[in-house]
Amino acid sequence: MPLAILGGAILLGGCNAPTFGAFRGATTQGRDEFKLWVGFVIAGLAVAALVWGLIFWTVLRHRRKSNDEIPRQFHENVPLEILYTTLPVVIVGVLFYFTVVTENEVDAVSSHPAEIVHVLGYRWGWQFTYDAGDGRSQGVQVATTAQPALLAQPATSKEYPQLVLPVGETVRIVLTSADVVHGFYIPEFNFSRYAQPGVTNLFDFNPTRTGVFRGQCSEFCGLYHAEMLFSVRVVSDSAFQHWLSAEQVHQAQAGTGATS
Ligand SMILES: [Cu+2]
Structure with a gap:
């Protein structure tokens, strides 16, 4: 019964x-x-x-x-x-x-990912560096811009970095940490992995739908752990290419460094 x-x-x-x-x-x-x-x-x-x-x-x-x-x-x-x-x-x-x-x-990791993103966790933020599939740097970097403070904003607010990904493509994430162990966690991807100093974790994402998803550090790493937020925006491939080239121009003009 x-x-x-x-x-x-x-x-x-x-x-x-x-x-x-x-x-x-x-x-x-x-x-x-x-x-x-x-x-x-x-x-x-x-x-x-x-x-x-x-x-x-x-x-x-x-x-x-x-x-x-x-x-x-x-x-x-x-x-x-x-x-x-x-x-x-x-x-x-x-x-x-x-x-x-x-x-x-x-x-399982693809031998020909469409995009490679280097993700660096550090106290207290994230840095996303875009790499072409063939290993050339694409000159685009997104990072946490705010100074450590308990902002208590939603993960999608502009103080936190946004990882932009193309839908339907294979994206390689190359994850590491600059200092202590952090956790790269995206709840809607049902995925979390340690960002460890001295260790590089490789994995692929194949986003299946567009949208904005929140992300956070899942490993208690110190005073501003709760501020280690980020978001993931999955867009169409054409929108992604458009975003990437706009960021390349924008960041080349501004010199290297973080942008929103
Ligand atoms: Cu952390």
């Missing part, structure tokens, strides 16, 4: 199927993570339905009756013990398999 209710809820939900508290993912990698999450939650609910079902069935079926008869007593049940030993092992094995498959999809 609980399974029927759960299945019905999912079917009736249609395209508004429950997300179980996760984002659907605005990148192909984020969508893969989302699918894994939904699989884990459904597996957990199925186990919960089985366990709770058996508990309630036992409580009702074997509740104390007026005639007070003692139920049949037995010492062991080998088939049942084999079942409840192997079943959890199989469940863990299946979850492990899908986790490895998803991790491999999320960590």
Whole structure:
């Protein structure tokens, strides 16, 4: 019955199927993570339905009756013990398999990314440097402009840098840190990764829809950790190329350095 209710809820939900508290993912990698999450939650609910079902069935079926008869007593049940030993092992094995498959999809990097962005985390901000796919610098850099202060503004406000990405393209992120460990976290991408000093983390994003998404540091790194905000703006490829060339002109005129 609980399974029927759960299945019905999912079917009736249609395209508004429950997300179980996760984002659907605005990148192909984020969508893969989302699918894994939904699989884990459904597996957990199925186990919960089985366990709770058996508990309630036992409580009702074997509740104390007026005639007070003692139920049949037995010492062991080998088939049942084999079942409840192997079943959890199989469940863990299946979850492990899908986790490895998803991790491999999320960590896979293209040999020909359309864009390469070097992301540097530092106390307390972010710097995004655009690189052409062939390794040439594109002369565009976006960085945190505000001095450390508790501004408490939304992540999309102009004090914080914005990472502009083209939709439907492969973007390589080259992530590192200038000082301590930071966390490069974009909730709607279902993605977070450490920015570590002395370590370079490589990963790809394939944004699947346009929009503005908030980002933040997910590793407590000091006094202004809460100010390590940024946003990600995913635009059409033509809008991206337009933005990039406008920034190249603008930043070349202004000399190197940060802009909004
Ligand atoms: Cu940080």
